[in-house]
Amino acid sequence: MLIDNKDYKILVIEDNPGDFILIEEYLHEIIQAPVIAHANDFKSGSSLIQDTKTFDVILLDLTLPDLSGQELITAMLELAPHCPIIILTGYSDISLSITYISQGISDYLIKDDLNASMLYKSIIYSIERRNIIEELTHSKKRYSDLFQLSTQPMWVYDLESLKIIQVNKAATSLYGYTQEEFLNLSILQLRPEEDIPRFLEMINQIRTSDISLNNAKFRHLKKSGEQIDVEVYSSSFVIDESRYRSVIAIDVTERNLNEQKILKTIIKTQEDERYEIGGELHDNVGQILVSSLINMGMLKKHLTPSGQKWFDDCKENINSAIKEIRDLSHRIAPKFFDDTTLFEATKRLFASFNADSRFIVDINFDDEAKKYPLRIEIQLHLYRILQEQLKNILKHADATSLELNISINNNWLFMTLQDDGVGFEKANPKSGIGFANINRRVDLLGGTFIIKSSIGNGCMLEVKIPL
Secondary structure, eight states: OOOBOSOOEEEEEOSOHHHHHHHHHHHHHHBSSOEEEEESSHHHHHHHHHHHOOOSEEEEESBOSSOBHHHHHHHHHHHOTTSOEEEEESOOOHHHHHHHHHHTOOEEEEGGGOOHHHHHHHHHHHHHHHHHHHHHHHHHHHHHHHHHHOSSOEEEEETTTOBEEEEOHHHHHHHOOOHHHHTTOBGGGGSOGGGHHHHHHHHHHHHHHOOOEEEEEEEEEOTTSOEEEEEEEEEEEEETTEEEEEEEEEEOHHHHHHHHHHHHHHHHHHHHHHHHHHHIIIIIIHHHHHHHHHHHHHHGGGOOGGGHHHHHHHHHHHHHHHHHHHHHHHHHSOOTTTTOOHHHHHHHHHHHHTTTOOSEEEEEEOHHHHHSOOOHHHHHHHHHHHHHHHHHIIIIIOOSEEEEEEEEETTEEEEEEEEOSOOOOOSSGGGSHHHHHHHHHHHHTTOEEEEEEOTTSOEEEEEEEEO
């Protein structure tokens, strides 16, 4: 038999001298230099434990002069809760051994069956089991500390029932619920009602394909009803064949507000520049061309018959230039600040877009949308969104017909623009510059937009804006 050369510190609590000598021989037979401490009763054994505190294992006779049986087991487990305890007894009671092991005893050995190999295996297994349990305990504590002490709101929910089963202090602080209240919530109760259908679609995808979320953007509700913007990081895990989802939700409401302020400033600067350019085209360049027409009229009586054709051609070209400049200035700077409505500006936009009549255009505003006093900001953003999508259609769609629908219902504005073009696979259409521009403007208005398209079936842009 190989001899273990590790330095084991072993406490033997045994009142029978003959049994102790036998145990000592077994230990020397299997361990090169065991450090063995001996106690004849519980009292002296407890003194050694309190003085030394670093035994690797305790070999315990179940019947001692001053304590025995269940009382001895209870006292030893309280005295040395982290040290493996192996019972050595002459009683082969299986039910009793199971009871003691369930209480925390490492092993239960019968003295009459004992040998060096059996004792060594029991000692090694007990020490390794103790090490594994301690590592699991430390790992659990580290996880608990990371979870509870994290400055970011975190929770865990059951992927089937959607019930929250664990939550940290940062989450209760942010959302305003007590821990008990939080643990009685479903994750659906943290979301605005209109966002729930989209979220349930995502949950179904997670259940089938187990996707992780990184930097996913959602809207959540606090207990007070206040709405906040969050970035979510989430992944799944399995315990006892049940699936759970861990979530980190970072409040980005203030950051988004600051970004929106910056974006609004940028867009306002762009719009101001467009109005300046549009005004210059209309009021300056356009007037120069009109003056040229007037001057040409004064020259007409001095023309020879052969020069009349050249005069008419120049006049026609100048008139065309004036019309082009007028249309261009209106597209660049629609006059919402005057008496032009979104309906009128939209008709003018589609007319200039479809100047060559290549498209069949159907524009539909419901009565509420025609008369509703939309804020200038909303009118301008919707106009720019239409411009952007019309540019996409002209460049990519190869369409023959367009249909625009704008309606207002329950303080929401709904706009759809559909074409019958070639369509595209909807992998990630919002990654393009055009759709990114649309997304920014919709976000500024607190709305949402959806793109529906497939190969051969055209494209539909759906925009929803709260009024």
